[in-house]
Amino acid sequence: MSFQVEGKVAVVTGGSSGIGLAAVEILVAEGAKVAWCGRDQVRLDNSKQYILEKFPSAQIYTQNCNVLDKHDVQQFAQTVHRELGNVDMLINNAGQGRVSSFEDTQDEDWMKEIELKYFSVLHPVRAFLDDLKRSEIGSITNVNSLLALQPEPHMIATSSARAALLNLTHSLAHEFNQFKVRVNSILLGMVESAQWKRRYANRSDQEQSWEEWTANIAKKRGIPMQRLGKPEEPARALVFLASPLASYTTGSTIDVSGGFNKHL
Numbered sequence: 001m002s003f004q005v006e007g008k009v010a011v012v013t014g015g016s017s018g019i020g021l022a023a024v025e026i027l028v029a030e031g032a033k034v035a036w037c038g039r040d041q042v043r044l045d046n047s048k049q050y051i052l053e054k055f056p057s058a059q060i061y062t063q064n065c066n067v068l069d070k071h072d073v074q075q076f077a078q079t080v081h082r083e084l085g086n087v088d089m090l091i092n093n094a095g096q097g098r099v100s101s102f103e104d105t106q107d108e109d110w111m112k113e114i115e116l117k118y119f120s121v122l123h124p125v126r127a128f129l130d131d132l133k134r135s136e137i138g139s140i141t142n143v144n145s146l147l148a149l150q151p152e153p154h155m156i157a158t159s160s161a162r163a164a165l166l167n168l169t170h171s172l173a174h175e176f177n178q179f180k181v182r183v184n185s186i187l188l189g190m191v192e193s194a195q196w197k198r199r200y201a202n203r204s205d206q207e208q209s210w211e212e213w214t215a216n217i218a219k220k221r222g223i224p225m226q227r228l229g230k231p232e233e234p235a236r237a238l239v240f241l242a243s244p245l246a247s248y249t250t251g252s253t254i255d256v257s258g259g260f261n262k263h264l
């Protein structure tokens with residue numbers, strides 16, 4: 001069964017690498033028209049080239065855009081509409097986590113983390129909402145973390161901001177029911193990505209392979225599946241929730257953590 005997104009228009013924020021790029025690839029492979037953004041122009045150009053090499057006739061649009069800059073996001077939304085048509089699916093993926101305990105987290109750090117987790121969603125939602133309301137399959141899908149339900153002391157600010165995002169996602173789902181726009185999220189555990197590649201580059205034992213190093217992390221953290229996730233694994237869940245296949249699902253989450261969740 002296909003995701004039923006052929007000819008539909010999707011936007012993925014932070015689509016230039018990792019989970020976002022994997023979602024872009026699935027959507028393009030399924031025949032959707034896809035726009036994505038990121039801040040680093042080289043990464044953005046490389047991701048565009050990667051997609052066009054695999055799918056030469058893909059209908060895509062990329063733009064340098066910081067999701068925390070409201071005007072940037074509004075301009076991105078206007079151009080996507082002009083270039084690809086009315087947007088049907090918004091995937092809010094841009095962001096990163098912050099590793100720090102209470103004692104290591106200054107007030108400015110809290111403000112930055114709260115701004116990132118709220119406004120990386122609020123700005124795109126505001127900018128694309130009119131399009132989504134006009135769509136027959138309008139959906140918003142937020143990338144969130146299992147930290148929302150299972151906080152970690154070494155990521156205190158990210159955990160608490162993630163809980164707020166989960167709450168916000170539910171509120172939006174209820175409010176946007178009147179517009180027939182569904183709102184859902186995925187809760188991630190640990191997924192191979194640029195963040196992990198950077199940590200791998202700085203590993204203490206330079207002899208360790210990527211597979212050994214990631215398996216070791218999974219073992220230490222007690223991930224039942226004994227490995228980190230691959231970007232395409234959460235990406236498939238994202239595209240499912242964004243697509244009409246999830247037409248009776250809103251205000252909901254899919255856990256993509258390799259069984260790391262401990263709550264019922």
Ligand code: NDP
Nearest residue numbers: 014016017018019038039040067094095096190191193194
């Ligand atoms: P990557 O670093 O590979 O990808 C992040 C993407 O977001 C990049 O395209 C990046 O491009 C973009 N981005 C970051 N900040 C902004 C911004 N302000 N405006 C626009 N684009 C931005 O990481 P992942 O694929 O792992 O992360 C995807 C999402 O999943 C993030 O929100 C992350 O916090 C979340 N997550 C990831 C986990 C993991 O284990 N990988 C665990 C829990 C949550 P650029 O830097 O050029 O702007």
